[in-house]
Amino acid sequence: MYIGTENLSHIYMPGTPYATKALDEVSFSVGEGDFALLIGPSGSGKSTLIQHLNGLLKPTGGRVVFEDLELGAENVDLLSLRKRVGLVFQMAEEHFFSETVYDEVAFAPRNLGLEEDLVEQNVRSALENVGLDWQEVCHRHPFQLSSGQKRLVALAAVLSIKPEVLILDEPTAGLDPGGRLHLFDLLRMLNQQTGLTVLVCTHHMDEVAALADKVLVLNRGKVVMAGPAPDIFARRQELNDLGLSLPEITEVMHCLAKKGLPARTDIYTLEQARAEINSLKRRLKK
Ligand SMILES: Nc1ncnc2c1ncn2[C@@H]1O[C@H](COP(=O)(O)OP(=O)(O)O)[C@@H](O)[C@H]1O
Ligand SMILES: [Mg+2]
Incomplete structure:
Protein backbone atom coordinates (compact mmCIF):
# COMPACT_ATOMS: atom_id res chain seq x y z
CA MET A 1 0.00 0.00 0.00
CA PRO A 230 12.07 11.33 17.37
CA ASP A 231 13.99 13.53 14.92
CA ILE A 232 11.10 15.95 14.51
CA PHE A 233 10.21 16.24 18.20
CA ALA A 234 13.85 16.96 19.01
CA ARG A 235 13.54 20.22 17.00
CA ARG A 236 11.71 22.03 19.80
CA GLN A 237 12.71 25.57 19.01
CA GLU A 238 11.69 25.35 15.35
CA LEU A 239 8.34 23.81 16.30
CA ASN A 240 7.76 26.49 18.92
CA ASP A 241 8.63 29.17 16.38
CA LEU A 242 5.82 27.81 14.20
CA GLY A 243 3.46 28.17 17.16
CA LEU A 244 3.34 24.41 17.74
CA SER A 245 3.66 23.20 21.29
CA LEU A 246 5.45 19.97 21.97
CA PRO A 247 3.97 17.15 24.03
CA GLU A 248 3.92 18.24 27.70
CA ILE A 249 6.33 15.50 28.68
CA THR A 250 8.91 16.88 26.22
CA GLU A 251 8.53 20.32 27.81
CA VAL A 252 9.10 18.74 31.26
CA MET A 253 12.35 17.19 30.03
CA HIS A 254 13.47 20.54 28.61
CA CYS A 255 12.73 22.18 32.00
CA LEU A 256 14.92 19.58 33.74
CA ALA A 257 17.74 20.25 31.28
CA LYS A 258 17.35 23.98 31.75
CA LYS A 259 17.79 23.51 35.48
CA GLY A 260 21.19 22.01 34.72
CA LEU A 261 20.27 18.33 35.03
CA PRO A 262 21.83 16.05 32.40
CA ALA A 263 18.43 14.96 31.09
CA ARG A 264 17.73 13.92 27.49
CA THR A 265 15.30 16.20 25.71
CA ASP A 266 14.48 14.05 22.66
CA ILE A 267 11.69 12.40 24.63
CA TYR A 268 8.01 12.50 23.85
CA THR A 269 6.33 9.56 25.55
CA LEU A 270 5.66 8.84 29.22
CA GLU A 271 7.51 5.52 28.99
CA GLN A 272 10.64 7.21 27.63
CA ALA A 273 10.42 9.89 30.31
CA ARG A 274 10.03 7.33 33.08
CA ALA A 275 13.12 5.45 31.88
CA GLU A 276 15.15 8.64 31.52
CA ILE A 277 14.18 9.99 34.96
CA ASN A 278 15.06 6.63 36.56
CA SER A 279 18.41 6.66 34.80
CA LEU A 280 18.93 10.28 35.84
CA LYS A 281 18.29 9.37 39.49
CA ARG A 282 20.85 6.56 39.29
CA ARG A 283 23.41 8.84 37.65
CA LEU A 284 22.89 11.60 40.22
CA LYS A 285 23.31 9.17 43.17
CA LYS A 286 26.79 8.19 41.97
N1 LIG B 1 -12.76 26.42 0.62
C1 LIG B 1 -11.77 27.33 0.69
N2 LIG B 1 -11.80 28.42 -0.09
C2 LIG B 1 -10.80 29.33 -0.06
N3 LIG B 1 -9.71 29.25 0.75
C3 LIG B 1 -9.65 28.18 1.55
C4 LIG B 1 -10.67 27.18 1.58
N4 LIG B 1 -10.33 26.23 2.48
C5 LIG B 1 -9.15 26.62 3.02
N5 LIG B 1 -8.74 27.79 2.46
C6 LIG B 1 -7.47 28.52 2.77
O1 LIG B 1 -6.39 27.64 2.49
C7 LIG B 1 -5.39 27.70 3.49
C8 LIG B 1 -5.18 26.35 4.12
O2 LIG B 1 -6.36 25.98 4.82
P1 LIG B 1 -6.58 24.57 5.50
O3 LIG B 1 -6.16 23.50 4.56
O4 LIG B 1 -7.96 24.53 6.01
O5 LIG B 1 -5.53 24.63 6.71
P2 LIG B 1 -5.48 23.80 8.10
O6 LIG B 1 -6.33 22.58 7.94
O7 LIG B 1 -4.03 23.51 8.30
O8 LIG B 1 -6.00 24.72 9.15
C9 LIG B 1 -5.86 28.80 4.46
O9 LIG B 1 -5.27 30.00 4.05
C10 LIG B 1 -7.35 28.82 4.24
O10 LIG B 1 -7.86 30.11 4.53
MG1 LIG C 1 -7.89 21.94 9.07
Whole structure:
Protein backbone atom coordinates (compact mmCIF):
# COMPACT_ATOMS: atom_id res chain seq x y z
CA MET A 1 0.00 0.00 0.00
CA TYR A 2 1.28 3.44 -0.91
CA ILE A 3 -0.36 6.85 -0.79
CA GLY A 4 1.40 10.11 -1.38
CA THR A 5 1.83 13.36 -3.22
CA GLU A 6 4.51 14.67 -5.56
CA ASN A 7 4.98 18.44 -5.76
CA LEU A 8 1.30 18.92 -4.98
CA SER A 9 0.06 22.49 -5.19
CA HIS A 10 -3.44 23.76 -4.64
CA ILE A 11 -4.86 27.20 -5.28
CA TYR A 12 -8.38 28.00 -4.09
CA MET A 13 -10.37 30.30 -6.35
CA PRO A 14 -7.61 30.62 -8.94
CA GLY A 15 -7.71 33.59 -11.25
CA THR A 16 -9.80 35.67 -8.84
CA PRO A 17 -8.75 38.41 -6.43
CA TYR A 18 -9.37 35.81 -3.67
CA ALA A 19 -6.89 33.25 -5.02
CA THR A 20 -5.15 31.49 -2.11
CA LYS A 21 -2.19 29.18 -2.52
CA ALA A 22 -2.99 26.59 0.15
CA LEU A 23 -0.37 24.00 -0.87
CA ASP A 24 2.98 24.69 -2.46
CA GLU A 25 4.88 21.75 -3.97
CA VAL A 26 4.14 19.30 -1.17
CA SER A 27 5.73 15.85 -1.49
CA PHE A 28 5.18 13.13 1.08
CA SER A 29 4.14 9.52 1.33
CA VAL A 30 2.68 7.03 3.73
CA GLY A 31 3.42 3.31 3.46
CA GLU A 32 1.74 0.11 4.55
CA GLY A 33 1.08 -0.04 8.30
CA ASP A 34 2.51 3.41 9.02
CA PHE A 35 1.11 5.66 11.71
CA ALA A 36 1.82 9.09 10.28
CA LEU A 37 1.21 12.49 11.79
CA LEU A 38 0.57 15.67 9.87
CA ILE A 39 1.05 18.78 11.99
CA GLY A 40 1.09 22.48 11.34
CA PRO A 41 -0.48 25.67 12.60
CA SER A 42 -4.01 26.62 11.70
CA GLY A 43 -4.28 27.55 8.02
CA SER A 44 -1.09 25.69 7.07
CA GLY A 45 -2.89 23.46 4.55
CA LYS A 46 -3.48 20.23 6.52
CA SER A 47 -7.15 19.85 5.61
CA THR A 48 -6.48 20.84 2.01
CA LEU A 49 -3.78 18.18 1.75
CA ILE A 50 -5.86 15.34 3.13
CA GLN A 51 -8.86 16.20 1.01
CA HIS A 52 -6.67 15.49 -2.01
CA LEU A 53 -5.96 12.00 -0.70
CA ASN A 54 -9.46 10.74 -1.34
CA GLY A 55 -10.09 12.81 -4.42
CA LEU A 56 -12.33 15.50 -2.87
CA LEU A 57 -10.01 18.21 -4.15
CA LYS A 58 -8.11 18.15 -7.41
CA PRO A 59 -4.50 19.33 -7.62
CA THR A 60 -3.71 22.66 -9.24
CA GLY A 61 -0.24 21.23 -9.86
CA GLY A 62 1.65 18.03 -9.08
CA ARG A 63 0.34 14.53 -8.44
CA VAL A 64 -1.57 12.53 -5.87
CA VAL A 65 -0.99 8.81 -6.06
CA PHE A 66 -2.69 5.86 -4.36
CA GLU A 67 -1.16 2.53 -5.33
CA ASP A 68 -1.16 2.65 -9.12
CA LEU A 69 -3.95 5.24 -9.37
CA GLU A 70 -3.31 8.88 -10.16
CA LEU A 71 -6.12 10.65 -8.31
CA GLY A 72 -6.17 13.85 -10.30
CA ALA A 73 -6.66 11.99 -13.61
CA GLU A 74 -9.88 12.53 -15.54
CA ASN A 75 -11.02 8.91 -15.62
CA VAL A 76 -10.11 7.89 -12.07
CA ASP A 77 -12.75 5.72 -10.38
CA LEU A 78 -13.40 7.75 -7.22
CA LEU A 79 -15.99 5.31 -5.87
CA SER A 80 -13.53 2.43 -5.75
CA LEU A 81 -10.90 4.77 -4.32
CA ARG A 82 -13.22 5.78 -1.50
CA LYS A 83 -13.75 2.13 -0.58
CA ARG A 84 -10.05 1.97 0.18
CA VAL A 85 -9.19 5.41 1.57
CA GLY A 86 -11.42 6.40 4.50
CA LEU A 87 -11.54 10.04 5.60
CA VAL A 88 -12.99 11.15 8.94
CA PHE A 89 -13.74 14.85 8.67
CA GLN A 90 -13.10 17.37 11.39
CA MET A 91 -16.17 17.49 13.70
CA ALA A 92 -17.73 14.82 11.46
CA GLU A 93 -20.66 14.36 13.87
CA GLU A 94 -21.92 17.82 12.93
CA HIS A 95 -22.82 16.31 9.58
CA PHE A 96 -24.82 13.35 10.88
CA PHE A 97 -28.10 13.13 9.03
CA SER A 98 -29.58 9.71 9.87
CA GLU A 99 -32.30 8.87 12.39
CA THR A 100 -30.36 6.01 13.96
CA VAL A 101 -26.75 5.16 14.66
CA TYR A 102 -27.24 2.04 12.52
CA ASP A 103 -28.26 4.02 9.45
CA GLU A 104 -25.48 6.54 9.96
CA VAL A 105 -22.81 3.84 10.05
CA ALA A 106 -24.54 1.88 7.24
CA PHE A 107 -24.63 4.87 4.89
CA ALA A 108 -21.22 4.43 3.26
CA PRO A 109 -21.35 0.64 2.75
CA ARG A 110 -24.89 0.95 1.32
CA ASN A 111 -23.71 3.73 -0.93
CA LEU A 112 -20.97 1.45 -2.19
CA GLY A 113 -23.66 -1.06 -3.13
CA LEU A 114 -23.02 -3.77 -0.53
CA GLU A 115 -25.79 -6.34 0.10
CA GLU A 116 -27.79 -5.58 3.26
CA ASP A 117 -26.55 -8.61 5.21
CA LEU A 118 -22.95 -7.60 4.49
CA VAL A 119 -23.83 -4.02 5.44
CA GLU A 120 -25.10 -5.29 8.79
CA GLN A 121 -21.94 -7.31 9.42
CA ASN A 122 -19.78 -4.29 8.61
CA VAL A 123 -21.84 -1.93 10.79
CA ARG A 124 -21.67 -4.34 13.67
CA SER A 125 -17.93 -4.91 13.46
CA ALA A 126 -17.26 -1.17 12.98
CA LEU A 127 -19.25 -0.30 16.12
CA GLU A 128 -17.56 -3.09 18.06
CA ASN A 129 -14.14 -1.95 16.81
CA VAL A 130 -14.66 1.50 18.30
CA GLY A 131 -15.75 -0.03 21.60
CA LEU A 132 -19.46 0.78 21.37
CA ASP A 133 -22.08 -1.73 22.46
CA TRP A 134 -23.82 -2.52 19.19
CA GLN A 135 -27.09 -3.70 20.78
CA GLU A 136 -27.23 -0.64 22.96
CA VAL A 137 -26.46 2.07 20.43
CA CYS A 138 -27.64 0.90 17.02
CA HIS A 139 -31.29 2.01 17.38
CA ARG A 140 -30.54 5.26 19.16
CA HIS A 141 -30.64 8.67 17.55
CA PRO A 142 -27.03 9.83 17.02
CA PHE A 143 -27.78 13.11 18.76
CA GLN A 144 -28.72 11.26 21.97
CA LEU A 145 -25.11 10.18 22.43
CA SER A 146 -22.38 11.95 24.37
CA SER A 147 -19.88 13.99 22.36
CA GLY A 148 -17.22 11.30 22.79
CA GLN A 149 -19.65 8.60 21.60
CA LYS A 150 -20.67 10.70 18.60
CA ARG A 151 -17.04 10.97 17.57
CA LEU A 152 -16.74 7.18 17.84
CA VAL A 153 -19.81 6.75 15.62
CA ALA A 154 -18.19 9.09 13.09
CA LEU A 155 -15.11 6.86 13.14
CA ALA A 156 -17.26 3.71 12.84
CA ALA A 157 -19.05 5.29 9.86
CA VAL A 158 -15.74 5.24 8.00
CA LEU A 159 -14.45 1.91 9.36
CA SER A 160 -17.67 0.34 8.03
CA ILE A 161 -16.20 0.41 4.51
CA LYS A 162 -13.11 -1.44 5.79
CA PRO A 163 -10.62 1.03 4.35
CA GLU A 164 -6.93 0.25 3.85
CA VAL A 165 -5.93 3.76 4.93
CA LEU A 166 -7.68 5.75 7.61
CA ILE A 167 -7.21 9.52 7.51
CA LEU A 168 -8.51 11.69 10.35
CA ASP A 169 -8.73 15.48 10.37
CA GLU A 170 -8.26 16.85 13.91
CA PRO A 171 -9.96 13.78 15.42
CA THR A 172 -9.70 14.95 19.02
CA ALA A 173 -10.92 18.54 18.54
CA GLY A 174 -13.43 19.33 21.25
CA LEU A 175 -12.93 16.08 23.20
CA ASP A 176 -11.98 15.98 26.88
CA PRO A 177 -8.68 14.32 27.91
CA GLY A 178 -10.41 10.98 28.59
CA GLY A 179 -12.07 11.05 25.18
CA ARG A 180 -8.77 11.90 23.51
CA LEU A 181 -6.96 9.02 25.22
CA HIS A 182 -9.71 6.57 24.32
CA LEU A 183 -9.66 7.64 20.68
CA PHE A 184 -5.90 7.32 20.39
CA ASP A 185 -5.97 3.93 22.15
CA LEU A 186 -8.40 2.78 19.47
CA LEU A 187 -6.22 4.12 16.68
CA ARG A 188 -3.19 2.41 18.20
CA MET A 189 -5.11 -0.86 18.41
CA LEU A 190 -6.37 -0.60 14.82
CA ASN A 191 -2.88 0.22 13.55
CA GLN A 192 -1.01 -2.40 15.54
CA GLN A 193 -3.48 -5.26 15.56
CA THR A 194 -5.10 -4.98 12.15
CA GLY A 195 -2.23 -3.30 10.31
CA LEU A 196 -4.47 -0.41 9.24
CA THR A 197 -2.45 2.51 7.87
CA VAL A 198 -3.31 5.70 9.77
CA LEU A 199 -2.71 9.36 8.99
CA VAL A 200 -3.75 11.83 11.68
CA CYS A 201 -3.73 15.54 11.15
CA THR A 202 -3.66 17.55 14.34
CA HIS A 203 -2.17 20.45 16.19
CA HIS A 204 -2.75 18.73 19.56
CA MET A 205 0.26 16.48 19.84
CA ASP A 206 0.25 15.19 23.39
CA GLU A 207 -1.28 11.75 23.17
CA VAL A 208 -0.68 11.10 19.50
CA ALA A 209 3.05 11.79 19.61
CA ALA A 210 3.71 8.41 21.20
CA LEU A 211 1.97 6.62 18.33
CA ALA A 212 3.60 8.31 15.37
CA ASP A 213 6.24 6.62 13.24
CA LYS A 214 6.73 9.56 10.94
CA VAL A 215 5.81 13.21 11.02
CA LEU A 216 5.23 15.84 8.37
CA VAL A 217 5.15 19.50 9.39
CA LEU A 218 3.43 22.05 7.18
CA ASN A 219 3.62 25.81 7.38
CA ARG A 220 1.93 28.16 4.92
CA GLY A 221 1.33 25.30 2.52
CA LYS A 222 4.96 24.14 2.43
CA VAL A 223 6.67 21.13 3.99
CA VAL A 224 9.04 22.55 6.61
CA MET A 225 10.05 19.31 8.32
CA ALA A 226 9.59 15.63 7.56
CA GLY A 227 11.05 12.52 9.11
CA PRO A 228 10.92 9.97 11.90
CA ALA A 229 9.04 11.18 14.99
CA PRO A 230 12.07 11.33 17.37
CA ASP A 231 13.99 13.53 14.92
CA ILE A 232 11.10 15.95 14.51
CA PHE A 233 10.21 16.24 18.20
CA ALA A 234 13.85 16.96 19.01
CA ARG A 235 13.54 20.22 17.00
CA ARG A 236 11.71 22.03 19.80
CA GLN A 237 12.71 25.57 19.01
CA GLU A 238 11.69 25.35 15.35
CA LEU A 239 8.34 23.81 16.30
CA ASN A 240 7.76 26.49 18.92
CA ASP A 241 8.63 29.17 16.38
CA LEU A 242 5.82 27.81 14.20
CA GLY A 243 3.46 28.17 17.16
CA LEU A 244 3.34 24.41 17.74
CA SER A 245 3.66 23.20 21.29
CA LEU A 246 5.45 19.97 21.97
CA PRO A 247 3.97 17.15 24.03
CA GLU A 248 3.92 18.24 27.70
CA ILE A 249 6.33 15.50 28.68
CA THR A 250 8.91 16.88 26.22
CA GLU A 251 8.53 20.32 27.81
CA VAL A 252 9.10 18.74 31.26
CA MET A 253 12.35 17.19 30.03
CA HIS A 254 13.47 20.54 28.61
CA CYS A 255 12.73 22.18 32.00
CA LEU A 256 14.92 19.58 33.74
CA ALA A 257 17.74 20.25 31.28
CA LYS A 258 17.35 23.98 31.75
CA LYS A 259 17.79 23.51 35.48
CA GLY A 260 21.19 22.01 34.72
CA LEU A 261 20.27 18.33 35.03
CA PRO A 262 21.83 16.05 32.40
CA ALA A 263 18.43 14.96 31.09
CA ARG A 264 17.73 13.92 27.49
CA THR A 265 15.30 16.20 25.71
CA ASP A 266 14.48 14.05 22.66
CA ILE A 267 11.69 12.40 24.63
CA TYR A 268 8.01 12.50 23.85
CA THR A 269 6.33 9.56 25.55
CA LEU A 270 5.66 8.84 29.22
CA GLU A 271 7.51 5.52 28.99
CA GLN A 272 10.64 7.21 27.63
CA ALA A 273 10.42 9.89 30.31
CA ARG A 274 10.03 7.33 33.08
CA ALA A 275 13.12 5.45 31.88
CA GLU A 276 15.15 8.64 31.52
CA ILE A 277 14.18 9.99 34.96
CA ASN A 278 15.06 6.63 36.56
CA SER A 279 18.41 6.66 34.80
CA LEU A 280 18.93 10.28 35.84
CA LYS A 281 18.29 9.37 39.49
CA ARG A 282 20.85 6.56 39.29
CA ARG A 283 23.41 8.84 37.65
CA LEU A 284 22.89 11.60 40.22
CA LYS A 285 23.31 9.17 43.17
CA LYS A 286 26.79 8.19 41.97
N1 LIG B 1 -12.76 26.42 0.62
C1 LIG B 1 -11.77 27.33 0.69
N2 LIG B 1 -11.80 28.42 -0.09
C2 LIG B 1 -10.80 29.33 -0.06
N3 LIG B 1 -9.71 29.25 0.75
C3 LIG B 1 -9.65 28.18 1.55
C4 LIG B 1 -10.67 27.18 1.58
N4 LIG B 1 -10.33 26.23 2.48
C5 LIG B 1 -9.15 26.62 3.02
N5 LIG B 1 -8.74 27.79 2.46
C6 LIG B 1 -7.47 28.52 2.77
O1 LIG B 1 -6.39 27.64 2.49
C7 LIG B 1 -5.39 27.70 3.49
C8 LIG B 1 -5.18 26.35 4.12
O2 LIG B 1 -6.36 25.98 4.82
P1 LIG B 1 -6.58 24.57 5.50
O3 LIG B 1 -6.16 23.50 4.56
O4 LIG B 1 -7.96 24.53 6.01
O5 LIG B 1 -5.53 24.63 6.71
P2 LIG B 1 -5.48 23.80 8.10
O6 LIG B 1 -6.33 22.58 7.94
O7 LIG B 1 -4.03 23.51 8.30
O8 LIG B 1 -6.00 24.72 9.15
C9 LIG B 1 -5.86 28.80 4.46
O9 LIG B 1 -5.27 30.00 4.05
C10 LIG B 1 -7.35 28.82 4.24
O10 LIG B 1 -7.86 30.11 4.53
MG1 LIG C 1 -7.89 21.94 9.07
